Amino acid sequence: MFVFGSGKKGTRPMEPLQRLIQDAATGEIKADRACLLILGTDDETRRQLVSSVESTGHVCLVTDSIDEARSIIEAHDAIDAMLIDGTSSDRESLRLIREAQSLRPWVRSMVWSSKLDPSLTVEAIREGASDFLVLPGDMDRLDARLDQILDRVRAARDNEKRMNNLLDTCRQLTESRDEMSEQVDVLCNDLASAYRSMRDQMSDAVIVSEFKTLISQELDVEDMLRTALEYMLRRLGPTNAVVYLPEAEGRFGIGAYVNYDMTDRDPMPLYRALGDTLCQSLKNESGLVRYEDGEAWARANEIDADALKDAELIAFACKHHGETLAIMTFFRDSSFDDSTAGLLDSLRNELGSQLGRIVRIHRRGQAEWPREQAEDNDNSNGFEFPDDSSEWGDMAA
Incomplete structure (x- = not known):
């Protein structure tokens, strides 16, 4: 007791x-x-x-x-x-x-x-x-x-x-379930990420193959650029586009352009100003450049800022064996998707390869680009090719 x-x-x-x-x-x-x-x-x-x-x-x-x-x-x-x-x-x-x-x-x-x-x-x-x-x-x-x-x-x-004991078992099962659920979530996320990556890669591969098939049929610069721009704009949506081709050592001229929303003014001064600024900086650049604030970029480079107000701009060089054969720029007043950079990066490589092929074919027979009689084009498709270009311009005229 x-x-x-x-x-x-x-x-x-x-x-x-x-x-x-x-x-x-x-x-x-x-x-x-x-x-x-x-x-x-x-x-x-x-x-x-x-x-x-x-x-x-x-x-x-x-x-x-x-x-x-x-x-x-x-x-x-x-x-x-x-x-x-x-x-x-x-x-x-x-x-x-x-x-x-x-x-x-x-x-x-x-x-x-x-x-x-x-x-x-x-x-x-x-x-x-x-x-x-x-x-x-x-x-x-x-x-x-x-x-x-x-x-x-x-x-x-x-x-x-x-x-x-039952509560302890339930707690252990709950912890195991939560741990397993987390592992399953991680695995599902990894699988989903891998699937998206594979899907994107397959989609890009299909797009690149389709693009390559289309432009490889063209051995004329004008026709090839027209086909390339048509395809790119179908993927990008409505946008302004300018293609600059080399005219002489260190000098580029306008080879083709698409005027989307500058119908109330003459776009050529802006295109030339863009070319003077972009071509010299991009001819030795291996990647794409993107300017989300086109107006600020234009003001910094003393270009007409009003023409690029609220605009976003993407530019890149098309190369073949290290030689810059074209420089392209796209700009519009709406943003480009994040996937646009990867798409353009894949397409520009094929475009550069086809330009190199055309150059190689024409160089086999003569030391300079043949001058062809300009044909009448109705430009009903919205693509314009300036008449004042030399060499590349003659091919694109």
């Missing part, structure tokens, strides 16, 4: 509950025995209860303080059942039954009184008591009733243990 809080003469001081658990683990107290908390103020009744309970091998913790009993229940989960004097503290001790079960769901309680009191019995049952005893009259039936209650306690503890 472990006595709490009474401090009366002849009682042993309380030993820590941890010592009780240690004793159970070492075999001094059988681990399958129950631990009961006895709360009451009548010393004789408590003594009889302790004697009867401990004779069956159970362990008793005894106190006359409701607060101390509450502290024991809150601090430890070793309590299996409570024996409570229902008449102590104006029946306040009955409140402890529900409090104990809210903290330790397996705890069961027996309430005793010195006389049969129907109102006390009903109140005790409402608070969650499992049994009611009239002591000392029911002392001879205490063991049997206590065994019934402890059977319920063991079942409740088993249920609580199974529930905790």
Whole structure:
């Protein structure tokens, strides 16, 4: 018996509950025995209860303080059942039954009184008591009733243990599911990214193959540029375009252009200004250049900024074996898609290769580009080829 809080003469001081658990683990107290908390103020009744309970091998913790009993229940989960004097503290001790079960769901309680009191019995049952005893009259039936209650306690503890194990398993499964879900999401994203990349590559390959097939049929510069611009503009959408061809060492002239939205003015001054600025900087440039603020770029290069207001500009060189054979620029007042750069980069390589092929074919027979009689063109397709170009211009006239 472990006595709490009474401090009366002849009682042993309380030993820590941890010592009780240690004793159970070492075999001094059988681990399958129950631990009961006895709360009451009548010393004789408590003594009889302790004697009867401990004779069956159970362990008793005894106190006359409701607060101390509450502290024991809150601090430890070793309590299996409570024996409570229902008449102590104006029946306040009955409140402890529900409090104990809210903290330790397996705890069961027996309430005793010195006389049969129907109102006390009903109140005790409402608070969650499992049994009611009239002591000392029911002392001879205490063991049997206590065994019934402890059977319920063991079942409740088993249920609580199974529930905790189930909750632990659910948490582990949830964590595993979340981890697996994250891995699946990462894998799906990787697969989707790989699919998009492969799709884009296949799409680009189809476009490049189609473009190459179209322009490879043309051995005339004018026809080839017309075919190339038609195809590019179908992919890019409506836009202004200018093609600059080399005329002499370090000098470029306008070979072809598409006037999309400058119908209210003469576009040639702007085209020439763009050529003077872009061609010298791009003839040795290997990549594409993009100016999202065309107006600011024009102002910085002393070009008519109003003509490029709200415009975005892309320019690049078409090369063959390191030789710049054309410089192209596209500009409009709406933004280009991010995929445009990759598309143009693929197409310009094929365009440069075809220009190189045309140059090679014509150079085989003569040292300079043949001058052909200009043919009448109705320009109904929107492409224009200036008449004032030399060499490349004659081919494109």
